[in-house]
Amino acid sequence: MDQTTKQGVINELISLLTQGNxxxxxxxxxxxxxxxxxxxxxxxxxxxIWQVVxxxxxxxxxILEFSRGVGHVSPDWPSGYWPATTATANxxxxxxxxxxxxADRQRFIGLLHxxxxxxxxxxxxxxxxxxxxxxxxxxxxNAYHTGEIVLLRRLLRAWK
Numbered sequence: 001m002d003q004t005t006k007q008g009v010i011n012e013l014i015s016l017l018t019q020g021n022x023x024x025x026x027x028x029x030x031x032x033x034x035x036x037x038x039x040x041x042x043x044x045x046x047x048x049i050w051q052v053v054x055x056x057x058x059x060x061x062x063i064l065e066f067s068r069g070v071g072h073v074s075p076d077w078p079s080g081y082w083p084a085t086t087a088t089a090n091x092x093x094x095x096x097x098x099x100x101x102x103a104d105r106q107r108f109i110g111l112l113h114x115x116x117x118x119x120x121x122x123x124x125x126x127x128x129x130x131x132x133x134x135x136x137x138x139x140x141x142n143a144y145h146t147g148e149i150v151l152l153r154r155l156l157r158a159w160k
Contacts, residue, residue: 016139
């Protein structure tokens with residue numbers, strides 16, 4: 001892939017990772033929530049908003065660390081990717097988690113920009129994954145759970 005094409009693909013991936021495009025952004029989905037709302041169980045839902053946000057952080061971190069290099073050990077599935085069903089967050093934890101999601105997203109974008117990154121080459125320590133696939137996996141997973149956050153907010157009557 002020539003440099004112009006690579007940069008065009010990277011720009012599209014960054015848009016996919018950071019912009020809402022066809023839906024609200026993660027930041028918009030979480031804006032204005034109170035601790036009572038993000039910790040509130042919703043009937044028939046498996047997780048609170050906080051637990052979904054924490055899951056999103058863990059999964060994105062795992063994909064980032066896998067993409068960065070050899071030696072990363074992923075958490076056990078599914079227990080290592082979800083907080084306990086009774087887990088709650090205070091303001092400091094909520095803010096720290098949001099900061100970590102944004103920081104890890106920027107670190108992943110940095111990997112995309114690295115001159116040695118070949119978006120289509122298999123990641124050497126993987127089993128066929130590419131950086132293109134990992135970027136789309138983060139975007140797809142985050143979009144899914146962003147929609148889930150909006151749905152939980154609607155069920156809590158805490159959405160526009």
